Amino acid sequence: MLTVSNLTRRFGKNTAVDAVSFEVERPAMIGIIGRSGAGKSTLLRMLNRLTDASEGVIAFEGRDVTALRGAEKRAWQSDCAMIFQQFNLVPRMDVVSNVLHGTLNRRSTMSTMFNLYPEADIHRAIDILDRLGIAEHAPKRAEALSGGQQQRVAIARALMQDPKIVLADEPIASLDPMNAQVVMDDLRRIHEEDGRTVIANLHTLDTARRYCDRVIGMLHGRVVFDGTPEQLTTGVARDIYGADAGFSEASTSTSIETIERPGVAAIRQAEAAL
Template sequence: MLELEGLTRRFGAMTAVDCVSLAIGPGEMVGVIGRSGAGKSTLLRMINRLTDPSEGRIRWNGREVTALRGRALRQWRGQCAMVFQQFNLVPRLDVLTNVLVGRLSHVPSWRALLRLWSEEERAIALSALEQFDMGALAPQQAGSLSGGQQQRVAIARALVQEPAIILADEPVASLDPRNTQLVMDALAEINRRYGITVLVNLHSLDLARRYCDRLVGLTAGRLVFDGPPEALTDAVARRLYGLEAAEVVGAVPALADA
């Protein structure tokens, strides 16, 4: 169970995330939605501790993770893998090595530094790639792949980390519709097959509704919606997205009667 309690992050006078409290159970697939600048990235980055909270607490299975440092913090980051909009692969390295980077927290650092990956580690990485139909790409340079392929490599890298949580920050923002579907399918498959909790920031409400069991809506850093997709009416969505509603609320037939 991931618990956020009064989680707040300020940047100078600006409050990016404002007193957010949430409890997320194991195996949930949660879509974090809201307009640009609502605080979605900051929320995810605080959970992974890439950004430190100004106030509030983060607990994982009852254990305080808000103040972890050093080795304990590295272990926590090993447990909650990040998937970024821009993939964050090493473009000149081959695909298999990029996936093996996800095993770093599982092998002694001297072996990782020398890139002495065991046959077993390689098999784990290859099997993750094969799961997303990308086994044949293992020897290719990561930088030569399409955006959608690179994002699925990034998801395979997250998977071999054997995390309890995957935090995906706008993972499809730069992809075309076909690759968007492949990447979202990959996240949903990981969630269902392995019971890994997934928190995914999505700008598109349609995608969030289609793929997530639970939606969490932020407006100006505050939690303004938490519930199943069915409970998110178009009226609530229009409040969440404001002027951007026309872009994200699918058909928007009722925009005029708001």
């Protein structure tokens, strides 16, 4: 499906991503871990084409993504949706309109200017919100929602694009442990139920082990580990984070609560009642 070959990004004399190569042969949930400044976010931005590569090639289903321009590039950005740490919603706009922004790449300039949406798109947006447990909040302003709810709105906006790949840049870094689990559960379900590839930048080892089929570790812009969660031992983690023998995994833990799915459903019902 996806092949990344010698992907490199330089900013002046600094190399943020250094000759990264990996392949994704079938839909998977992949976690990318590493210390701050390891190049994780720059890598995802290059995959989405928000940032151009200095060297290397991104290929998807045999097509050179790095060569796309104009409408073809925008179409790729719909196929490869991006979810950001800070949600990137329009705070004063209602939730359903924020979700409908996921269709902007395929709408005319006139309909965008006057905020006109087909009825079928509106129904689909509400269905996606319902799937994520927040349909009751559709008419509310985005700024009225909690952080966890806003991140689920951002996920809904990404799903509105009907992407083949979902990229999530530190999707739980701003969330408390309970909301972090809800968001990660949703991303995992999107992979399992929809057959989409999900690639998430994560700053914690426990989250990567719990939710991902494959973990890629980066240090100084390079891939230093690519394996299964079971292979991600404390010693390997020490190498990924460039730490000494005093390294403790507790320093990278989210302390995500272990809540069974019925418990998560109860949380969402309580949210809806507020």
